[in-house]
Amino acid sequence: MIEIEHLTKHYGAFAAVKDLSFVVRPGEVMGLVGPNGAGKTTTLRCATGIIPATLGTIRLCGIDVVDDPVGAKRQAAFIPDEPRLFEYLTVAQHLNFVARLYGVADFEARAQPILADLEMTDKRNLLPGELSRGMKQKLAIACGLLHRPKVVVFDEPMTGLDPAGMRRMKGVMRRLAGEGTAIILSSHLLDLVEEVCTHLLILKDGVKIADGSVAEVRARFSADAGTSLEDVFFRATGDTEDPHA
Amino acid sequence: MAVLRAFFYLQSVSLLNSMRLRLMRLRQPKYLFGAIAGGLYLYVFLFRRVIEASASGPRGFAPAADPATVAQYGALAAVPLALFVLGSWLFPSGRAALRFSEADIAFLFPAPVTRTTLIHYALLRAQLGIFFSSFLMSLLLRRGSALGGFPLQHAAGIWIVLSTLNLHLLGASFVRERLLDFGVNPLRRRVLVCAALLLAVAACAWSLQGKLAPPTAEDIANGASLRRWAASILATQPLSWLLAPFRWSLAPYFATDGAGFARALVPALALLAAHYVWVVRSQVSFEEASMDLARRRADRVAAMRQGKGLLSAKPARSRRPPFQLAGTGFVPIAFLWKGLLALGPFWRLRTWLIACAVVLVGSRILAANPGGRLTLRIVAIFSITMGGWVLVFGPMLMQRSLREMVENLDILRAGPLRGWEIALGELLSPVVVMAFAVWFVLVVEACCLWGTTPGGGPSLDLVLAAVLGVTLLVPPLSGILLSVPFAGILFFPAWTISPGTGGRGFEVMGQRLILLGGYLVTFALALVPAAGVAALAYVVLRRFPGPTTALVVAAVLACAVLVLEFAAMVDWLGRRIDRFDVSQELPR
Numbered sequence: 001m002i003e004i005e006h007l008t009k010h011y012g013a014f015a016a017v018k019d020l021s022f023v024v025r026p027g028e029v030m031g032l033v034g035p036n037g038a039g040k041t042t043t044l045r046c047a048t049g050i051i052p053a054t055l056g057t058i059r060l061c062g063i064d065v066v067d068d069p070v071g072a073k074r075q076a077a078f079i080p081d082e083p084r085l086f087e088y089l090t091v092a093q094h095l096n097f098v099a100r101l102y103g104v105a106d107f108e109a110r111a112q113p114i115l116a117d118l119e120m121t122d123k124r125n126l127l128p129g130e131l132s133r134g135m136k137q138k139l140a141i142a143c144g145l146l147h148r149p150k151v152v153v154f155d156e157p158m159t160g161l162d163p164a165g166m167r168r169m170k171g172v173m174r175r176l177a178g179e180g181t182a183i184i185l186s187s188h189l190l191d192l193v194e195e196v197c198t199h200l201l202i203l204k205d206g207v208k209i210a211d212g213s214v215a216e217v218r219a220r221f222s223a224d225a226g227t228s229l230e231d232v233f234f235r236a237t238g239d240t241e242d243p244h245a
Numbered sequence: 246m247a248v249l250r251a252f253f254y255l256q257s258v259s260l261l262n263s264m265r266l267r268l269m270r271l272r273q274p275k276y277l278f279g280a281i282a283g284g285l286y287l288y289v290f291l292f293r294r295v296i297e298a299s300a301s302g303p304r305g306f307a308p309a310a311d312p313a314t315v316a317q318y319g320a321l322a323a324v325p326l327a328l329f330v331l332g333s334w335l336f337p338s339g340r341a342a343l344r345f346s347e348a349d350i351a352f353l354f355p356a357p358v359t360r361t362t363l364i365h366y367a368l369l370r371a372q373l374g375i376f377f378s379s380f381l382m383s384l385l386l387r388r389g390s391a392l393g394g395f396p397l398q399h400a401a402g403i404w405i406v407l408s409t410l411n412l413h414l415l416g417a418s419f420v421r422e423r424l425l426d427f428g429v430n431p432l433r434r435r436v437l438v439c440a441a442l443l444l445a446v447a448a449c450a451w452s453l454q455g456k457l458a459p460p461t462a463e464d465i466a467n468g469a470s471l472r473r474w475a476a477s478i479l480a481t482q483p484l485s486w487l488l489a490p491f492r493w494s495l496a497p498y499f500a501t502d503g504a505g506f507a508r509a510l511v512p513a514l515a516l517l518a519a520h521y522v523w524v525v526r527s528q529v530s531f532e533e534a535s536m537d538l539a540r541r542r543a544d545r546v547a548a549m550r551q552g553k554g555l556l557s558a559k560p561a562r563s564r565r566p567p568f569q570l571a572g573t574g575f576v577p578i579a580f581l582w583k584g585l586l587a588l589g590p591f592w593r594l595r596t597w598l599i600a601c602a603v604v605l606v607g608s609r610i611l612a613a614n615p616g617g618r619l620t621l622r623i624v625a626i627f628s629i630t631m632g633g634w635v636l637v638f639g640p641m642l643m644q645r646s647l648r649e650m651v652e653n654l655d656i657l658r659a660g661p662l663r664g665w666e667i668a669l670g671e672l673l674s675p676v677v678v679m680a681f682a683v684w685f686v687l688v689v690e691a692c693c694l695w696g697t698t699p700g701g702g703p704s705l706d707l708v709l710a711a712v713l714g715v716t717l718l719v720p721p722l723s724g725i726l727l728s729v730p731f732a733g734i735l736f737f738p739a740w741t742i743s744p745g746t747g748g749r750g751f752e753v754m755g756q757r758l759i760l761l762g763g764y765l766v767t768f769a770l771a772l773v774p775a776a777g778v779a780a781l782a783y784v785v786l787r788r789f790p791g792p793t794t795a796l797v798v799a800a801v802l803a804c805a806v807l808v809l810e811f812a813a814m815v816d817w818l819g820r821r822i823d824r825f826d827v828s829q830e831l832p833r
Binding site for chain 2 (some may be wrong): 011012042045048049050051052069070071072073074076077078080084086088089090093096097098099100101102103104105106107125126127
């Protein structure tokens, strides 16, 4: 479970996120959407303890990120938009390294099904330089899932993926949610958010515009259930959806 | 013509914008202080000599040096130039390529311009670099003051040589390309060039047969005699004919007065013009190779901006890990495992042991004769100098991996790691590498001095005590020394991590000088407590139980102090990593 209360993040005098509170329960997939500069990445980085919050409380599976950062991070995985890998470690060696960081004793047994699931079994001994963009992204996911996190944060996970890769990624998210993992998915792809997410959080200028289940948010900003999430987004953020307007 | 106007517009606007940006960034203290330090350095080591020489020496033409001597220098300089040009026909195997940037290619190649215009564009682009190089070389060579003549004529002389050389290399690449089109592959071309070279050498040797005596021992001992002897050989025919174009090109630089310069200018410029016509009239396909070259250059520049040198090429295949890494255990060991894996299979204990064995056997063979013992004493002096250099300046050269770590700190921060674990982990592999490098120097030193010191030297037990002491001190000392640049990166990231194109200019050079100064001061301060404790222990114990024991105890105590200092630094760096806000503190 992810619990965030009154999160505020300042960069000097500029407030990137203002008094943000939300909860993601086990099995929920929360779509975090908003225009560029809304504070999405800052929120994700604060939520995973990568950067300190200026104010507020963040708990991952009940563990406070400030009081026990190591314990909290042990429960979580952060999958960045751009896979940043060590150019001299093979796929298997990446998993070995991550296993030591998270203290996964049986990493070889755990890695096997993950690699098989991501169709990377035959890539075990390849270096990142020999992998395609999609394969690198899959390796980043494999590294993130090795320690069986209860909280997973995806930041623009579809960047650079081909249609097959996108389908696989959606499958991974659904499976994780089915297993009781709390997921935050940040993306500009509203179709993806509509397809995968159970909940929605719309941010603009660091402020929460809407929060709740997809149906609740849709009901708040549209008259009928047939309205697309794209229309809901533009109504919520007050931006124009017509490029010619 | 439109492209040439575009070129001048592009260069002038780019230069102005770059100057404006550099001036604007002086508002940031790191660039302002860097500019002051860099400016002072350039003034003290480069411009002051020029200004003082201008103020004290005669204006305009300097007194002419002995023309005959200068002419001999000119004749001798033609030889390396000729060899360099010969190399351009012999060695390259790539396709003909002009130097364009990726942006040049994106805009110019699809544009409605002729191939000749593109060549002109590339030549003008090259001229910017040649002008700058000529100016800088003229300053570094003290504007040719040793040769006499007017300072500007030396700069012009350098410009003529570099421009002719640039055109020749380009023309040669076009000819190579054409030969490829005719089916003459690089191997056949090399055979042809070697055959021509052998023919020329044979002709020269035949003409010299019986005419010149080999240099006497006196000639060899005396530089001037040897120079005269070599110049007399170069003056014989047909060698002098073969070297004539190179002498013409160099003659303006070696002219000792204005009239000589004017006379030398005519053949040199004629040669330059002939090269220009040769290049511009060549109609060979260079586009594809130029695009490839631009991409490679862009990759290289990007790698260097990320702090990766030319030697850090991407690995071609997977490497065997240095040891088996278990899934659980002391986390910093994982960083050591990763670091050693990155260094490659050469950096293993096995390699170190083999190198030590080779040194041991080699030194025993050399120690068996007097000449060999002299060699060992020279190697001993060289190795101890190298060891000191590695220990003091090695950490500055190992900053790259630490800088990369800080740049990827957000990924590490997502893991369940404490700051000190990350700090110690990242320091472990450079510490191990440095310690083994210095230990190897100690092995070399001990092997070189063993049985070669005249008059017996210090006793064996004292030598062993000293070696043991230094061996103990090296790892914690390396750790402390590496912690200093690491602290610099963590506490002053904006000074040590350059975003985008921030890595150029004398202000950046000044920043590096300031960091180096800070590093050396911290290094000295860190040594004070350990040195104090060691000195006290040695003084107290020197008489009883004796100097050998005193040395060992002093080293052990100094080592303990250094270990404590290192632990304190790791803890300090770890707390900094825990508080480090990657979103605010890394330059963007």
